Amino acid sequence: MLVARYQTRFVRPPNPSAQHLRCFAQPDGDLSEVLPYLNTRLKGYEFCPAPPSLTLKYRAKMITLTAHEIAINIVKDQTEAEEILEWLRQEINATWEGRGEIVPSFEVATPPRIFEIFKLLPHTNCRGCGQPTCLVFAVQVSQGAQGFNDCPHLDQENRRKLREYLRQFHLLD
Ligand code: SF4
Known part of the structure; x- marks a missing residue:
């Protein structure tokens, strides 16, 4: 298993009227090597090979994964962040375990029309x-x-x- 748990912190955006939070999570495993495989599996929106980072769109949110951090741009509360992070944890671990069957991708997916x-x-x-x-x-x-x-x-x-x-x-x- 690559990721078992996270340490999370939440930041309120500088705009005083903002109702949402930003979430930053530190996984207990290094994500560098799994990112190109995750890019294949989840069809990333942006991928940068060096240093490796992958941006996904999920539930109308931008989620950026780097080696040691996952940033979610908008969450309404801690519960929503935990749901997304748990989904990601399962995707990361399944991808890591199945990487022998996955062709890593260094490309970005075609956006919707x-x-x-x-x-x-x-x-x-x-x-x-x-x-x-x-x-x-x-x-x-x-x-x-x-x-x-x-x-x-x-x-x-x-x-x-x-x-x-x-x-x-x-x-x-
Ligand atoms: S009908 Fe058009 S403008 Fe109205 S809510 Fe839907 S998308 Fe927005």
Whole structure:
């Protein structure tokens, strides 16, 4: 097992109105070697070989892994951070144990196409998602900055299609 536990700390962003936290976790194992394998398995958003770092998008969050630290840009509380870190711990350990079967990747995944997201939105520009237009919201979703469930007006069928489309990029709510 590469990672058994973490030490975590939480930081509130400098903006006084911010409601979220940033989470920094130190794993008890060195992640350097597992990162290219994890990049293959989880389709990383950014990968840097030296020094090794991998950025993932998950549940509309940016998660950056380096040799000795995992940073999650937005969490609402400690419980949410612990859920994400536990998911990551399992992914890291499964990847490490199965690395003999995985071709390491030093590339980044193709991002989702904005139009594929936009075409499934209601096109009313109602601002209910916090964005001025559905197109801006589609950009946000494509970058992992918001989840598709932030649009309260998606019908069931398009919600299902968006989930299916974004699943391949690991951009799920
Ligand atoms: S809430 Fe939905 S319909 Fe309204 S602007 Fe945002 S994406 Fe468009």
